[in-house]
Amino acid sequence: MTQHALHPADDLLPRDIPVQLIDPTGAPVTDEHFTRPDNDALLRAYRGLVEGRRINDQANALVRQGRLAVYPSSHGQEACQVAASQVLGDRDWLFPTYRDSVAVIARGVSPADTMTLLKGDWHSGYDSHEHRVAPQATPLATQLLHAVGFAQAAKHRGEDTVVLALCGDGATSEGDFHEAMNFAAVFHVPVVFFVQNNEFAISVPLSRQTAAPSLAHKAIGYGMPGQRVDGNDVAAVLAVLGEAVDRARAGGGPSLVEAHTYRMQAHTNADDDTRYREREEVQAWIARDPLTRLRTYLTAEGALDEETEAALAAGAEEIAAALRDALNADSELDPEDLFRYVSTTRSPQLTEQWEQLRGEIDRSIQPTGGH
């Protein structure tokens, strides 16, 4: 393994106040270190936000209609999700969680394929290699280790792939979070850990996950830089994540970015968030909404007009309509799939079990009264 220099401690500590480049009113903020992305990049991000918000709304509606079993909404976190996709190059990989459907879609996976898992047709509905997106992980923090191993393999072969691994604040309490940080730092691999701190792990608040000054402060304990960013400011997330990705690609090793954001809706549609938080608290975050903030900024810059806005809304509507149509269509499900993918070679036992099920299916579809 390559030896690497130890960092001075001061270089590893995050800022006391999260990096911000556009404030909640839409006004630009000057930063001594981070440069605001240009208007083209921000317009591209804005389109992602509009589409992401529409997809979240559509998915929630599809749960109510019984077309999705469940949907973990990222309403309010779209800036994190869109930026996570936008900072990656074609050869880079994204390791998302169940709440990161908008990031997966922003990476090019079709919304319908992204929802396969939630619809119940199969577990992961897209080709990971085609889009360089790992299957969405449900167990917390386990995918962070996969991201590290993936990056280790890339480094082993001399490829300049960067891996961006997503998790939430709850996941930082898991042992695998610690092991992933530690392995990544010890082996100095090109991974960026991106924590979307949305304040709640289902019902449990951040104060019950950690007593640290911030989640980004944990990085110094592993010997990697940590940074805090306003997770509802897509310009800041793009800048901070972009720098972390660039550093990883240049051989600078892993880093940890904590985005301060908020889960505006319940954990999933099965959750009742009125039992653990006050309505006023949620309302207060509306003023920090990532969409309105960027819209105000781009409009003031003259980069966004009503015509463009309408076109973006129409595009998002098309995506939502396609998702709706795809999920309203009856799925063609093949019961043999149960046995087909357990391992590369089907065991004699599974062959017997498939024959048993096929017999049951054949009997069940015989016309009644036929014998």
Add this chain to the structure above:
Amino acid sequence: MTLMHDEPRVEVDAPVVQTMTMAAALNRALADAITEDPNVVIFGEDVGALGGVFRITDGLTERFGEERCFDTPLAESGIMGTAVGMAMNGMRPVVEMQFDAFALPAFEQVVSHVAKLGNRTKGALRMPLVIRIPFGGGIGGVEHHCDSSEAYYAHTPGLTVVSPSTPQDAYSLLRAAIASPDPVVFLEPKKLYWSKGEVDTSLTAELGTARIAREGTDVTVLTYGASVGTALEAAEIAAEEGRSVQVIDVRSLSPFDDATVTEAVRGTGRAIVVAEAPGYVSVASEIQARVFERCFEFLEAPVRRVTGFDTPYAPPKLEHWYLPDADRILDAIDSLHWDDEEADAS
């Protein structure tokens, strides 16, 4: 050293036929696999300079470099989880879990990801990795060093679970495990690491197949791992008493070789299952049930199990009472509803 996916494969060390310990056979299998396939990497705790606490990886770092065999931080879930990511990215990791009970922190990664990723992605992401676990007792180890955890793995769909009982199988099965596109839990009987036997490195073994360890006509003993030796010892004694005992080393706990086992038990009409693990809800229970389902009309007596007791693994000074020995196997054989004529005739 940079190694590409498409780097041409090179010849392994020239095949040999020689007597060696199981530990040496495993070491040779790892060395040959590393030589043959540039995507094979070996890692775990103490596998580098030390060569593993049982010396199975002895000399590999020295010979092949840290890129191919390296020590990790002390964290089993980390070892397993990073192996998953490497396998996703085209490598063939072989990880060592040091002792069976130490593998438990990695259990979530094994069950939720190693075993399932191929299934979750309809085969798009393969998991060609091997989890080497020194398993079982009989070495006087203190607590957490002698467990038999095979039932946990064999119960998990998607995992191939094998255990060798001879140096030849140790070599051939480990080569097969590393070459497999699917994840393999490779259980190494600690007690047998220093047992010797002839190894022909040109021989292959097929995962999923049982091996007839001894021919016999009166009763079939179905077993695996270190218990194979105990069963063979019992068979020797039984032979002196006029009973012909067949011993099947089932070798592959999942998938299970029903064909070989069924044919064997139908031939003798009597069977016992021997294993070190507690018998309750065990691999031994599963084998017993399968034999009952497939051989009932051929059986002259109930299929019995001889297993460890349903207690946590014994302290070193009590383990000789815990472990199934030849006497316990012989007692079980004696209980199988023999009639004198049949015993005399055999």
